Amino acid sequence: MLNKYRSNVKGYLEILVKPLAKMGLTPNQLTLIGLLISLTGAYFFAHGSQQIAALVLLFGSLVDALDGTLARVTRKSSRFGAFLDSTFDRISDGAVLFGIAYGGLVKWEIAVIALIGSYLVSYERCRAEREGSSTLAVGIAERAERLLIIIITALFKRVDIGVYIVAVLAWITAFQRLREAKKRLS
Numbered sequence: 332m333l334n335k336y337r338s339n340v341k342g343y344l345e346i347l348v349k350p351l352a353k354m355g356l357t358p359n360q361l362t363l364i365g366l367l368i369s370l371t372g373a374y375f376f377a378h379g380s381q382q383i384a385a386l387v388l389l390f391g392s393l394v395d396a397l398d399g400t401l402a403r404v405t406r407k408s409s410r411f412g413a414f415l416d417s418t419f420d421r422i423s424d425g426a427v428l429f430g431i432a433y434g435g436l437v438k439w440e441i442a443v444i445a446l447i448g449s450y451l452v453s454y455e456r457c458r459a460e461r462e463g464s465s466t467l468a469v470g471i472a473e474r475a476e477r478l479l480i481i482i483i484t485a486l487f488k489r490v491d492i493g494v495y496i497v498a499v500l501a502w503i504t505a506f507q508r509l510r511e512a513k514k515r516l517s
């Protein structure tokens with residue numbers, strides 16, 4: 332859903348990336364920095380500080396959107412960079428939900444359902460694309476939506492509601508991708 336607004340923010344991301352390019356930062360270094368910021372957000376969730384965690388995670392999400400832009404602007408896009416970005420996304424998703432559950436902000440069972448749903452959504456895209464489906468960025472709750480739901484509810488100190496919503500929407504997205512993959516790959 333939010334994926335289609337990528338082009339609207341592209342210009343702003345390019346402006347933000349310019350000083351980073353001048354500093355000589357590589358896309359892979361920025362990907363690693365993004366992960367470390369997200370892990371810091373997860374740490375704050377684990378200690379019950381929802382609002383700080385939300386702001387840190389928002390910053391981490393911005394960095395996550397910037398590494399690809401940096402790669403394109405500096406012509407350093409690489410297949411390993413794409414792999415690293417997606418792999419670190421999964422670590423970040425897992426750490427955030429773990430942190431929320433560890434901090435006692437939501438029941439473990441709900442966090443696990445949300446985590447399996449989130450990983451399933453990402454796995455389906457990866458597997459279908461490998462079978463030649465072309466980009467399977469479809470569904471009501473892709474990663475950007477899931478992250479924003481967590482961030483916004485955490486800002487209101489109700490990340491428990493956010494995890495419940497993600498648990499439901501991620502599974503709906505998983506079925507949407509299943510249907511779309513059947514259409515494209517049958």
Ligand SMILES: CC(C)CCC[C@@H](C)CCC[C@@H](C)CCC[C@@H](C)CCOC[C@@H](COP(=O)(O)O[C@@H]1[C@H](O)[C@H](OP(=O)(O)O)[C@@H](O)[C@H](O)[C@H]1O)OCC[C@H](C)CCC[C@H](C)CCC[C@H](C)CCCC(C)C
Binds near residue numbers: 337340389395473486
């Ligand atoms: C706190 C401050 C110091 C900082 C403030 C910063 C602000 C200015 C915030 C701006 C942030 C904004 C520009 C970026 C937010 C994006 C974020 C919500 C999501 C991060 O997504 C990263 C990125 C990467 O996507 P990618 O396709 O590379 O990743 C794929 C993904 O992991 C797939 O998973 P899945 O299948 O979907 O499960 C994998 O399968 C793939 O393998 C993997 O490659 O996406 C970047 C593009 C975004 C989609 C663009 C979104 C544009 C929106 C319009 C952003 C709106 C943000 C609002 C302005 C923020 C308001 C926040 C507030 C709390 C109300």
Ligand SMILES: Nc1ccn([C@@H]2O[C@H](COP(=O)(O)O)[C@@H](O)[C@H]2O)c(=O)n1
Binds near residue numbers: 416
């Ligand atoms: N270290 C990196 C990170 C990303 N890329 C390239 O950008 C694409 C993802 O861009 P986002 O804006 O969604 O982050 C990715 O598929 C790679 O092509 C890279 O090369 N190196």
Ligand SMILES: [Mg+2]
Binds near residue numbers: 394
């Ligand atoms: Mg990225």
Ligand SMILES: [Mg+2]
Binds near residue numbers: 416417419420
């Ligand atoms: Mg990423």
